[in-house]
Amino acid sequence: MKKLMLLFVLISFLSGYSQSDKIKFEDFTLQDYDGKNYSLSDFKNSKAIVIIFVSTQCPVSNDYNSRMEKLYKEYSQKEIAFLGINSNKEEQVEEIKEHAKKNNLSFIILKDYGNKIADKLKASYTPEVFVLSPEFELLYHGRIDDSRKIKNVKSEDLRNALDEILAGKEVTVKKTKAFGCTIKRVEK
């Protein structure tokens, strides 16, 4: 009986640990460059939500424009939601709108005034990716792929994560790192 109790305590401890290990975000609402409100909860019927912190001026973010659009076009067909977020204090809504038009970015791009959402998610650079489950649990965090020069790409990390999610598998590589431009925050 004592052994059974010990086993029970151990299982409770381990399951509690694995639960607390998961990062879950709260719902938030931001406006896109046309002033339309979007909340994370608008996408809870998607299979996953991809959030990419983007910039109009960062050369790395700009190097990924066509790749972001391509991934959006492909995976939005598979019920994956894509949201771009611009948190840079110097990049205003009109500039974001013009930049999206010029670079054929057709996914939603939200303006994060005062970098509140960047702070909540602890995003630090562009282009930085967060993939969330429909319950807003973090499934993948990091880069789109491993080189800003397309010809040098060896590992398409975001694509790999999305394919695993769509296949109902656990994401194998949950965290990657890459160089990017610092998100220019407001002074608080």
Next chain:
Amino acid sequence: MNKQRFVIILGLILILSLNLVAQSSNKIVVEEIDKAKLEKLIKNRKGKVLLLNIWASWCPPCKKEFPDLVKLAEKYKNSKVEIVGLSVDDKSDLNSEVIPFLQKNNVNFKIYIQNFKSVEELISFFPKWEGAIPLTLIFDKNGREKKFIIGMRDFNFFDKAIQEVLASK
């Protein structure tokens, strides 16, 4: 006549060799740095504080703060402070992007270009870092990390940070 020719040729050789020396003294040498070399750079302080600026030639805020680093290096020349730059550019961009930028800005401090096994190996070298640049770290004379500064700053900010580290125990 032969003697005259000899003097002229000798003079030409002298002028050419002087020119070569001048060229090599202007030449900017950017060494590669890997994990072991970076560890050594940080630990082997010889009593000097280290300001390490991580930058790239494709990064506008890095380029914008660079002249202030040149000013800092001038101020702390022959002092107990060492200023070092670490470029995270692709090595293939060294001659076309990195060196012309350094020449244009009259670089006066040591610059390395990263030669880590992977981008992740370098970013993970500093556990608090996700990869955003510019990143500036200041280590005390014992190689202990004292300042971790993400984003562009100016001369006065860095100068104050250096003074704080110099004053710390």
